[in-house]
Amino acid sequence: MNALRIRGQITGSIGLALLCSCTTTRDDAAVIPASELPADVAMDQYAGTGSHLIVNLRLESGGEFPCAVDTGAPVSLLPESLEPGLGKRLGAGTFSTPDSSKEVLHIYAAPKLYLGHTLLVTGSRIGTWRNSRGILGMDCLRHYCIQLDFEARRVRFLDPEHLNAADLGQAFPLVDSPYTMINHCGLFENKASKTLIDTGCALDGFVKPGVFNREFREGQEGTVPEIRNGEFKGTAPGISIFPKCVWDGETYSNLVVGKGLNLIGLRFLARHKVTFNFPKGMMYLKRTSDSAVFYEGSR
Numbered sequence: 001m002n003a004l005r006i007r008g009q010i011t012g013s014i015g016l017a018l019l020c021s022c023t024t025t026r027d028d029a030a031v032i033p034a035s036e037l038p039a040d041v042a043m044d045q046y047a048g049t050g051s052h053l054i055v056n057l058r059l060e061s062g063g064e065f066p067c068a069v070d071t072g073a074p075v076s077l078l079p080e081s082l083e084p085g086l087g088k089r090l091g092a093g094t095f096s097t098p099d100s101s102k103e104v105l106h107i108y109a110a111p112k113l114y115l116g117h118t119l120l121v122t123g124s125r126i127g128t129w130r131n132s133r134g135i136l137g138m139d140c141l142r143h144y145c146i147q148l149d150f151e152a153r154r155v156r157f158l159d160p161e162h163l164n165a166a167d168l169g170q171a172f173p174l175v176d177s178p179y180t181m182i183n184h185c186g187l188f189e190n191k192a193s194k195t196l197i198d199t200g201c202a203l204d205g206f207v208k209p210g211v212f213n214r215e216f217r218e219g220q221e222g223t224v225p226e227i228r229n230g231e232f233k234g235t236a237p238g239i240s241i242f243p244k245c246v247w248d249g250e251t252y253s254n255l256v257v258g259k260g261l262n263l264i265g266l267r268f269l270a271r272h273k274v275t276f277n278f279p280k281g282m283m284y285l286k287r288t289s290d291s292a293v294f295y296e297g298s299r
Contacts, residue, residue, distance in 0.1 A: 033279040034143045037157040038118040048150050048270025050202055055155065057120075057134060060112040061085055066133045069146075069155075071276065072198030072263065073137035074178035076113075077105065080128045086111055090125065105129055113140075135200070138178060141278060148199075148274040151288055160279040168275045169286025170248065180276070182283065186262040187245050187255070188215045193262060197283065201265030203239070204255040212259035216240055253290055 047053040058064040065079055078086070086108040093105045105127035113120045123139035145160035165171065175181040180197040187205050198205075207215070239258040244251055252271060275284040 031142050031279055032121075033145075033160050034121045036118055037144070037159070038115040038120070040157070041115070041155040043148070043150070043153040043155055045153065047153075048266050050267065052202055053148070053155070053199055053266060054133070055115060055136065057136070058114050059085060060114070067136045068133055068200060069141070070135050070137055070198070070200030071141060071180035072196055072200045073135050075125075075127060075135075075139050076110075076122060076137040077127045077129045077131075077135040078111075079132055079134055080106070080130050081132070083108070083128055086128070093127065103129055138180065138278075141180075141276070143279065145275070145277045145279060147276075148269065150270045151273070158275070158277075160277050163275070163277060165282075165284065167286075168284035169273065170284065172283045172285065174278070174281045174283055176281075180278075180283070185247070186211070187247055187257060187264065187268070188242075189262075196261060196263035197269070198263045199266045199269065201263060202267060203265045204252075204257050204268040205264040206258040206260040206262065208262055209259050212240070212257070215242060250287060251290075 041055055044051065044054050052068040052070075054066050054068055056064050057067045059082065063082065063085070065082065083089075083106065089106050089108060091107040093107060094102045095105065107125055107127055110122045110124055110126040113122055120140055121143040126139075129135075145158040145163065147154075147156040147158055149156065172182045172184060175183055175194060177194075181194050182197060183192055184195050185192050186195045187207050188211050189207070238260070239256060242255045242257055244253045245255050245257075246252075252268070256267065269285075271287065271289045273286040273288055275286075277283070
């Protein structure tokens with residue numbers, strides 16, 4: 001992993017969280033839980049250690065492609081290479097990235113998407129972008145109860161009506177939003193505000209510039225990131241390693257945090273068993289570990 005790789009992962013995630021005109025692809029109808037649930041999916045060994053959470057989806061025609069599970073994206077996207085099988089283009093949109101670049105999205109009627117043998121519930125429209133990976137966004141995820149078990153390395157699809165909440169850890173009500181958000185303090189903060197829960201961000205999270213500057217360890221920002229003994233060392237611009245953080249009354253160590261939006265990312269979530277009961281508007285976090293590392297094999 002290098003500085004460009006790290007910045008690329010961050011940029012992709014935050015860019016999708018900032019979708020603008022193309023959010024017309026999101027359906028605003030009431031959330032209806034999916035009637036058919038996919039089987040458990042094996043989690044990539046690097047998910048939560050600096051890499052995204054990837055599942056393989058396929059079209060009805062049989063073409064399979066990798067797709068990042070992104071609770072920070074209101075809509076799903078397909079690789080542009082699949083466009084020949086999507087029919088007539090319905091329109092276009094753009095999204096912006098933190099470095100002020102923009103990418104054009106092409107809009108199509110959503111095709112049938114399968115995870116394993118199960119047809120997924122999606123919005124009526126979908127976008128394409130110039131990337132070999134797709135994005136599985138909230139237009140699909142909001143119909144499911146999904147558990148991320150980083151210890152067992154499994155992604156589970158659960159019945160939202162029959163959960164034993166007592167075994168799922170701390171409950172966090174989700175804010176009514178096209179994104180996955182909670183009304184809770186962000187990292188290094190003690191005042192509640194809207195905080196994005198973003199599985200599309202490979203780091204522990206991002207904090208507002210004022211909070212970052214307050215907590216920042218002088219001399220780290222801008223040094224060249226590298227991997228030593230299985231751990232992420234150094235920083236890229238606007239990112240720093242913080243030795244510890246107290247969040248929701250618990251202490252976490254070895255956090256990699258950027259300056260920008262107020263969000264919690266996948267590396268922080270990976271210290272927990274995470275359950276998103278989207279149809280019921282709840283998230284649960286059950287603490288499983290204190291720290292996390294970036295592995296040399298992270299992509």
